[in-house]
Amino acid sequence: MENNNEGNKEEPLLYIHQPNFQKPARKMQDSFLSEDVAEIVQKENIVPQEVKQKQSFTIPPLGSENMIEVEQEISDETQEEIKKPVSAADYFRRNTGTSSRKSWNLTPVKSFRDMSIPEKLQYLSGFPSSQQPYSCEFITENQRYSGTLSKYEPDRIIVKSSQGDTNAVDVKDLQAIRIMI
Template sequence: QEIKQEKDVGIKQEIKREKDVGIKQEIKREKDVEIRQEIKQEKVVEHSIIPVNIPQSETKKPNKMFQSMTIKEKIEFLCSFPAHMSQPICEILCQNQKYIGTILELKEGSLYVSIPPNKEKKVLTFNDIQTISIIKI
């Protein structure tokens, strides 16, 4: 009986130790999960977008369809084409005549246009221009 009692006590202690170890492992797992979640939340906070006040002069101009631009905006747009690209061919309607060619530059209220076939350079006054449309890019 004494041996049986010792065995029972030994088994009970072993079971208690296993339960304690199991409980400790479960608590450790729960803490690990909590720590991982906290780290994830901190990372999310680190990468969140923080609004910054940028002066309006540094912001990009919104894209605008060519047809809805004013004549001045159209001319600025066409004059800003990079030199390495082919310049768009435009139709410029003035009060008394229509011109087809490429816009070269805008200087002091005058628009310089190259008109084919002999690449004649024509000077148009800004106030005379009624419409500008792109024929070919």
């Protein structure tokens, strides 16, 4: 029987004569390299040209008390060749702390009460045809009109009441607009 930990399970027999299908190997991504990561790795590996890295160690000879000291200079070419691969987890750990989250540049929406009359009319006229418009109360100095905004022009509006009557109101005469709930 096959090991279930590897993800290989016996599938049900579907044909009388079973074809020998090649099953794809499942592999997870261990590491990746992007331009940002390459720049960060290069910044980490930058060594000033004046200072050369030296690797030193001492070897005690077996029969004597004197120590032999060996110094080996590592050239810039070999330093560039020694680049450690960056795993995906390390990349995200490093970048979540340093970079801020992306901003969507969303502007806060004013409440209907805080809008001016032209802004309210623009808002009420901007509903899509699939959405039912809000029933409002349009207040002038002499009269109150209740209904929905049917048509908006720069100098006048047409209000359709719930009975089907239409009333034309000048925009300059409007004092307030309230949404009726």
